[in-house]
Amino acid sequence: MNNCVIALANLNKSFVNGAGGNHVLxxxxxAVLSGEMVAILGQSGSGKSTLLSIMGLLDSADSGxxxxxxxxxxxxxxxxxxxxxxxxxxxxxxxxxLIADMTVAENLAVPLSFNPEIKPADYQTKISYVLQKVGLxxxxxxxxxxxxxxxxxxxxxxxxxxxxxDIILCDEPTGNLDSSNSDNxxxxxxxxxxxxxxxxxxxxxxxxxxxxxxxxxxxDGEIAEVSSQEFKHAV
Ligand SMILES: Nc1ncnc2c1ncn2[C@@H]1O[C@H](COP(=O)(O)OP(=O)(O)OP(=O)(O)O)[C@@H](O)[C@H]1O
Numbered sequence: 001m002n003n004c005v006i007a008l009a010n011l012n013k014s015f016v017n018g019a020g021g022n023h024v025l026x027x028x029x030x031a032v033l034s035g036e037m038v039a040i041l042g043q044s045g046s047g048k049s050t051l052l053s054i055m056g057l058l059d060s061a062d063s064g065x066x067x068x069x070x071x072x073x074x075x076x077x078x079x080x081x082x083x084x085x086x087x088x089x090x091x092x093x094x095x096x097x098l099i100a101d102m103t104v105a106e107n108l109a110v111p112l113s114f115n116p117e118i119k120p121a122d123y124q125t126k127i128s129y130v131l132q133k134v135g136l137x138x139x140x141x142x143x144x145x146x147x148x149x150x151x152x153x154x155x156x157x158x159x160x161x162x163x164x165x166d167i168i169l170c171d172e173p174t175g176n177l178d179s180s181n182s183d184n185x186x187x188x189x190x191x192x193x194x195x196x197x198x199x200x201x202x203x204x205x206x207x208x209x210x211x212x213x214x215x216x217x218x219x220d221g222e223i224a225e226v227s228s229q230e231f232k233h234a235v
């Protein structure tokens with residue numbers, strides 16, 4: 001399938017911990033098409049973050065196949081993985097993960113500095129562009145602790161966008177926000193989806209899933225699609 005950006009086939013992941021083995025992901029099959037906005041639901045500990053980490057090339061599966069943008073990642077070196085990650089994926093985390101002693105502009109420059117093709121002379125234009133997109137053009141010189149939680153998450157979304165990835169992976173993006181800031185962040189993610197980006201959101205919150213076109217649920221290590229009636233009515 002040409003427009004399939006994330007394709008997982010028979011993927012397995014286990015962890016060994018104090019209690020023995022834990023088979024967290026069992027024979028996962030999933031296809032995410034270019035431009036889709038997809039939620040992955042599941043209770044705490046069901047394996048959502050583990051799955052997202054594998055999709056975002058921060059972790060690897062024990063067995064099975066993963067094709068990202070048509071490329072079989074199992075054959076890739078660590079360097080090739082980081083290239084693929086930098087070129088295609090932007091991350092948004094629950095805790096924002098901004099660097100506390102850097103201003104907003106300095107935080108946004110960090111991913112740019114990992115890309116040798118982007119000249120430092122172009123940083124300012126790119127920073128201004130993404131800050132305008134998230135409605136925070138006046139916060140360039142602020143430090144994270146001078147911003148509200150919702151504003152910090154919008155900076156984190158700006159950081160995810162700055163290298164122009166086609167896929168945005170979000171790990172509980174509204175988990176630390178009140179309902180008004182959650183709506184604001186979800187509307188921003190919807191706008192990015194409308195522009196054609198693929199957006200994947202893991203959440204335990206049906207209200208977040210209701211913004212998505214499609215939802216899957218992880219239960220007992222297995223993944224299944226949830227009908228739109230089910231996840232939109234749960235709100
Ligand atoms: N590095 C690790 N070592 C051992 N066990 C782990 C590790 N990472 C995750 N696990 C286990 O895998 C299971 C799934 O964890 P994961 O963080 O993926 O769940 P989750 O659905 O994202 O949970 P939450 O909603 O609470 O964030 C849990 O039982 C967890 O203890």
